[in-house]
Amino acid sequence: GAVVSQHPSWVICKSGTSVKIECRSLDFQATTMFWYRQFPKQSLMLMATSNEGSKATYEQGVEKDKFLINHASLTLSTLTVTSAHPEDSSFYICSALTGGSTDTQYFGPGTRLTVL
Protein backbone atom coordinates (compact mmCIF):
# COMPACT_ATOMS: atom_id res chain seq x y z
CA GLY A 1 0.00 0.00 0.00
CA ALA A 2 0.89 3.65 -0.26
CA VAL A 3 3.19 5.06 2.41
CA VAL A 4 2.73 8.35 4.21
CA SER A 5 5.33 9.62 6.66
CA GLN A 6 5.15 12.31 9.32
CA HIS A 7 7.87 14.19 11.12
CA PRO A 8 8.39 14.56 13.98
CA SER A 9 6.66 11.61 15.62
CA TRP A 10 6.45 13.50 18.87
CA VAL A 11 7.23 17.01 20.07
CA ILE A 12 7.15 18.83 23.37
CA CYS A 13 7.11 22.61 23.33
CA LYS A 14 6.55 25.56 25.61
CA SER A 15 3.32 27.50 25.54
CA GLY A 16 3.44 30.34 23.03
CA THR A 17 5.89 28.72 20.63
CA SER A 18 5.12 27.44 17.13
CA VAL A 19 5.51 23.89 15.95
CA LYS A 20 5.72 22.62 12.37
CA ILE A 21 4.69 19.08 11.41
CA GLU A 22 5.56 17.61 8.01
CA CYS A 23 3.57 15.07 6.07
CA ARG A 24 5.02 13.32 3.04
CA SER A 25 3.67 10.82 0.56
CA LEU A 26 6.66 8.60 -0.14
CA ASP A 27 5.75 6.54 -3.16
CA PHE A 28 2.93 8.44 -4.79
CA GLN A 29 1.82 11.95 -5.60
CA ALA A 30 -1.02 13.32 -3.54
CA THR A 31 -2.94 16.27 -4.88
CA THR A 32 -5.05 16.20 -1.75
CA MET A 33 -3.91 15.74 1.83
CA PHE A 34 -5.88 15.95 5.05
CA TRP A 35 -5.05 16.91 8.61
CA TYR A 36 -6.85 15.26 11.50
CA ARG A 37 -6.70 15.65 15.24
CA GLN A 38 -7.46 12.89 17.69
CA PHE A 39 -7.98 13.23 21.43
CA PRO A 40 -7.72 10.17 23.70
CA LYS A 41 -10.53 7.66 23.16
CA GLN A 42 -12.11 9.94 20.57
CA SER A 43 -12.58 9.58 16.85
CA LEU A 44 -10.44 11.33 14.30
CA MET A 45 -11.71 14.82 13.59
CA LEU A 46 -10.94 16.41 10.27
CA MET A 47 -9.27 19.80 10.67
CA ALA A 48 -8.61 20.79 7.08
CA THR A 49 -8.26 19.63 3.52
CA SER A 50 -5.11 20.65 1.71
CA ASN A 51 -4.82 20.80 -2.06
CA GLU A 52 -1.47 21.24 -3.76
CA GLY A 53 -0.91 24.79 -4.86
CA SER A 54 -4.02 26.26 -3.31
CA LYS A 55 -5.30 27.41 0.07
CA ALA A 56 -6.46 24.81 2.53
CA THR A 57 -10.12 24.38 3.35
CA TYR A 58 -10.75 24.39 7.08
CA GLU A 59 -13.56 22.65 8.92
CA GLN A 60 -15.94 24.66 11.00
CA GLY A 61 -14.45 25.64 14.33
CA VAL A 62 -10.83 25.24 13.25
CA GLU A 63 -8.88 28.50 13.35
CA LYS A 64 -7.01 28.92 10.11
CA ASP A 65 -4.68 31.53 11.58
CA LYS A 66 -3.69 29.17 14.34
CA PHE A 67 -3.26 26.04 12.23
CA LEU A 68 -1.35 27.09 9.13
CA ILE A 69 -1.29 24.57 6.33
CA ASN A 70 0.99 24.66 3.33
CA HIS A 71 0.84 22.13 0.49
CA ALA A 72 3.73 23.28 -1.63
CA SER A 73 4.31 20.10 -3.62
CA LEU A 74 2.56 16.90 -4.60
CA THR A 75 4.38 15.00 -1.89
CA LEU A 76 4.59 17.44 1.02
CA SER A 77 2.11 19.21 3.25
CA THR A 78 2.97 21.00 6.48
CA LEU A 79 0.88 21.96 9.49
CA THR A 80 2.17 24.73 11.73
CA VAL A 81 0.56 25.18 15.12
CA THR A 82 1.18 28.82 15.95
CA SER A 83 1.38 30.16 19.48
CA ALA A 84 0.62 26.74 20.87
CA HIS A 85 -1.25 26.38 24.16
CA PRO A 86 -1.77 23.34 26.40
CA GLU A 87 -5.25 22.77 24.94
CA ASP A 88 -3.58 22.20 21.55
CA SER A 89 -1.91 19.09 22.95
CA SER A 90 -3.21 16.23 20.87
CA PHE A 91 -2.36 13.57 18.31
CA TYR A 92 -2.15 15.08 14.83
CA ILE A 93 -2.47 12.76 11.87
CA CYS A 94 -2.20 13.52 8.18
CA SER A 95 -3.51 11.46 5.32
CA ALA A 96 -3.20 11.52 1.56
CA LEU A 97 -5.52 10.51 -1.23
CA THR A 98 -4.15 8.13 -3.78
CA GLY A 99 -6.73 9.24 -6.30
CA GLY A 100 -8.11 7.05 -9.05
CA SER A 101 -11.17 4.86 -8.71
CA THR A 102 -10.38 3.56 -5.24
CA ASP A 103 -10.05 7.00 -3.72
CA THR A 104 -8.47 5.57 -0.60
CA GLN A 105 -6.94 7.62 2.17
CA TYR A 106 -3.64 6.47 3.58
CA PHE A 107 -2.59 7.82 6.93
CA GLY A 108 0.69 8.86 8.41
CA PRO A 109 1.90 7.49 11.75
CA GLY A 110 0.83 10.62 13.60
CA THR A 111 2.58 13.29 15.66
CA ARG A 112 2.05 13.57 19.41
CA LEU A 113 2.16 17.24 20.41
CA THR A 114 2.50 18.16 24.07
CA VAL A 115 2.41 21.83 25.00
CA LEU A 116 3.68 22.63 28.47
Next chain:
Amino acid sequence: SQKIEQNSEALNIQEGKTATLTCNYTNYSPAYLQWYRQDPGRGPVFLLLIRENEKEKRKERLKVTFDTTLKQSLFHITASQPADSATYLCALRVYGGSQGNLIFGKGTKLSVKP
Protein backbone atom coordinates in the same frame (compact mmCIF):
# COMPACT_ATOMS: atom_id res chain seq x y z
CA SER B 1 -28.98 14.05 13.74
CA GLN B 2 -26.20 12.27 11.90
CA LYS B 3 -24.36 9.58 13.80
CA ILE B 4 -21.90 6.82 13.20
CA GLU B 5 -21.59 4.33 16.02
CA GLN B 6 -19.45 1.32 16.65
CA ASN B 7 -21.34 -1.12 18.80
CA SER B 8 -18.96 -1.37 21.68
CA GLU B 9 -15.94 0.40 22.99
CA ALA B 10 -14.17 -2.87 23.72
CA LEU B 11 -14.45 -6.50 22.67
CA ASN B 12 -12.56 -9.39 24.29
CA ILE B 13 -12.36 -12.76 22.58
CA GLN B 14 -10.34 -15.96 22.74
CA GLU B 15 -7.66 -16.75 20.19
CA GLY B 16 -8.99 -18.77 17.28
CA LYS B 17 -12.53 -17.40 17.52
CA THR B 18 -14.15 -15.04 15.05
CA ALA B 19 -14.34 -11.41 16.08
CA THR B 20 -17.34 -9.47 14.80
CA LEU B 21 -17.40 -5.68 15.03
CA THR B 22 -20.41 -3.56 14.15
CA CYS B 23 -20.71 -0.11 12.63
CA ASN B 24 -24.11 1.58 12.47
CA TYR B 25 -24.94 4.93 10.97
CA THR B 26 -27.98 7.18 10.79
CA ASN B 27 -28.96 9.99 8.46
CA TYR B 28 -26.05 9.50 6.10
CA SER B 29 -26.04 8.41 2.46
CA PRO B 30 -22.68 6.69 2.21
CA ALA B 31 -20.90 6.25 -1.08
CA TYR B 32 -18.63 3.74 0.58
CA LEU B 33 -17.39 2.59 3.92
CA GLN B 34 -13.85 1.81 5.03
CA TRP B 35 -12.35 -0.10 7.92
CA TYR B 36 -9.06 0.84 9.49
CA ARG B 37 -6.85 -0.63 12.18
CA GLN B 38 -5.20 1.71 14.68
CA ASP B 39 -2.54 0.70 17.16
CA PRO B 40 -1.77 2.87 20.22
CA GLY B 41 0.10 6.03 19.30
CA ARG B 42 -0.06 5.24 15.59
CA GLY B 43 -2.06 6.44 12.61
CA PRO B 44 -4.85 4.32 11.14
CA VAL B 45 -3.93 1.60 8.66
CA PHE B 46 -6.33 0.98 5.79
CA LEU B 47 -7.83 -2.51 5.70
CA LEU B 48 -10.86 -2.71 3.44
CA LEU B 49 -13.21 -0.54 1.41
CA ILE B 50 -16.74 -1.57 0.49
CA ARG B 51 -19.01 0.40 -1.81
CA GLU B 52 -22.75 0.97 -1.38
CA ASN B 53 -23.58 -1.47 -4.17
CA GLU B 54 -21.42 -4.24 -2.71
CA LYS B 55 -22.69 -6.71 -0.13
CA GLU B 56 -19.45 -8.31 0.96
CA LYS B 57 -15.70 -7.96 0.63
CA ARG B 58 -12.97 -10.33 1.75
CA LYS B 59 -9.26 -10.06 2.27
CA GLU B 60 -7.43 -13.00 3.79
CA ARG B 61 -8.96 -13.49 7.29
CA LEU B 62 -11.02 -10.30 7.04
CA LYS B 63 -14.58 -9.99 5.82
CA VAL B 64 -16.75 -6.90 5.61
CA THR B 65 -20.47 -6.73 4.89
CA PHE B 66 -22.49 -3.64 4.06
CA ASP B 67 -26.26 -3.43 4.40
CA THR B 68 -27.55 -0.03 3.34
CA THR B 69 -31.11 -0.99 4.33
CA LEU B 70 -30.07 -1.74 7.90
CA LYS B 71 -27.50 1.06 7.70
CA GLN B 72 -24.92 -1.28 9.09
CA SER B 73 -21.53 -2.77 8.33
CA LEU B 74 -20.08 -5.84 10.00
CA PHE B 75 -16.35 -6.50 10.18
CA HIS B 76 -15.21 -10.05 10.84
CA ILE B 77 -11.79 -11.41 11.71
CA THR B 78 -11.71 -15.17 11.49
CA ALA B 79 -9.21 -17.37 13.34
CA SER B 80 -8.27 -14.37 15.45
CA GLN B 81 -4.75 -14.04 16.84
CA PRO B 82 -3.31 -11.95 19.69
CA ALA B 83 -1.59 -9.86 17.01
CA ASP B 84 -5.05 -8.75 15.83
CA SER B 85 -5.46 -6.85 19.10
CA ALA B 86 -5.95 -3.18 18.18
CA THR B 87 -8.62 -0.54 17.78
CA TYR B 88 -10.70 -0.89 14.63
CA LEU B 89 -12.30 2.17 13.09
CA CYS B 90 -15.07 2.38 10.56
CA ALA B 91 -15.32 5.45 8.36
CA LEU B 92 -17.96 6.66 5.94
CA ARG B 93 -17.49 8.64 2.79
CA VAL B 94 -20.77 10.34 2.01
CA TYR B 95 -22.20 11.68 -1.20
CA GLY B 96 -21.92 15.42 -1.40
CA GLY B 97 -19.12 15.53 1.13
CA SER B 98 -15.84 17.19 0.30
CA GLN B 99 -13.54 14.93 -1.65
CA GLY B 100 -12.06 12.27 0.54
CA ASN B 101 -13.75 13.52 3.65
CA LEU B 102 -14.21 10.51 5.87
CA ILE B 103 -16.44 10.48 8.94
CA PHE B 104 -15.02 8.21 11.60
CA GLY B 105 -16.56 6.21 14.39
CA LYS B 106 -14.86 6.18 17.78
CA GLY B 107 -13.55 2.68 17.24
CA THR B 108 -13.80 -0.68 18.95
CA LYS B 109 -10.80 -1.91 20.92
CA LEU B 110 -10.35 -5.60 20.23
CA SER B 111 -8.36 -7.78 22.62
CA VAL B 112 -7.57 -11.34 21.58
CA LYS B 113 -6.47 -13.50 24.49
CA PRO B 114 -4.14 -16.46 23.91
